Amino acid sequence: MEPVYLFSLASQRNEWLSVRQAAIAENIANANTPGYGAKDVTPFTAVFDDVAMPMVATHDGHMGGTAATSKSVDVKKGESWQVSYSGNSVSVEQEMVKATEVNEIHALTTNILKSFHRMMLTSVKG
């Protein structure tokens, strides 16, 4: 049987989306803090491509490879829609757009997971 990657791929995607959601929540909470620079996370494709060949744990004493996680990075100056006089580079509108995007993709991924699971159940039950 062919290995099924879809479940791990989808859960990685959802994990990345929740990290991004936390970054957006941080930005919105600090929308009125002087001198706060907006943050975002590294794009999913970059995180996904960046997975170094992990060592396989073949013995109980081996340490397992860690999963790829995304770290939050500062948004570069040009990517932020506005920088206010107090040095705050959070644009609430931009963050709303990002949050909606995250929500949509999360819904998509979860629904794919669900339907894939249904497919597997159908093939099992017949």
Added chain:
Amino acid sequence: MVDPLSASMKIAASGLHAQSQRMRVVSENIANADSTGKTAGSDPYRRKTVTFENEFNRAANADLVRVKDVGKDDSAFRIEYEPGNPAADVDGYVKKPNVNILIEMADMRETSRSYEANLKMMTQTRSMVMRTIDLLRNS
């Protein structure tokens, strides 16, 4: 390491709290827009200001927001000629608070917008959690 979704809940909650404190100060300013001093020539109510700062929270592994301090606005008071007022000085001038209602209104609007944005983040995070939980439901 805390789950990012519950961390976003915590972050949004800190934002809500900070904005509601700001709303409190704004309403204090508006309520006292005409509060003069008690004795002749004394200073009236002085406008209050709010500043925020971000604070790194280790438990949530994120930058939460909190009110740094509630300061005083040092700008000059309005002076009006009102000889009948108990707070008038010998020349009949009364010091009125340095509160500008228009500025307070703008501040209030901004506060309520920021509050809404934080609330929106909360509902969205909640819907993400609910969708994940719904995966367990047998379809």
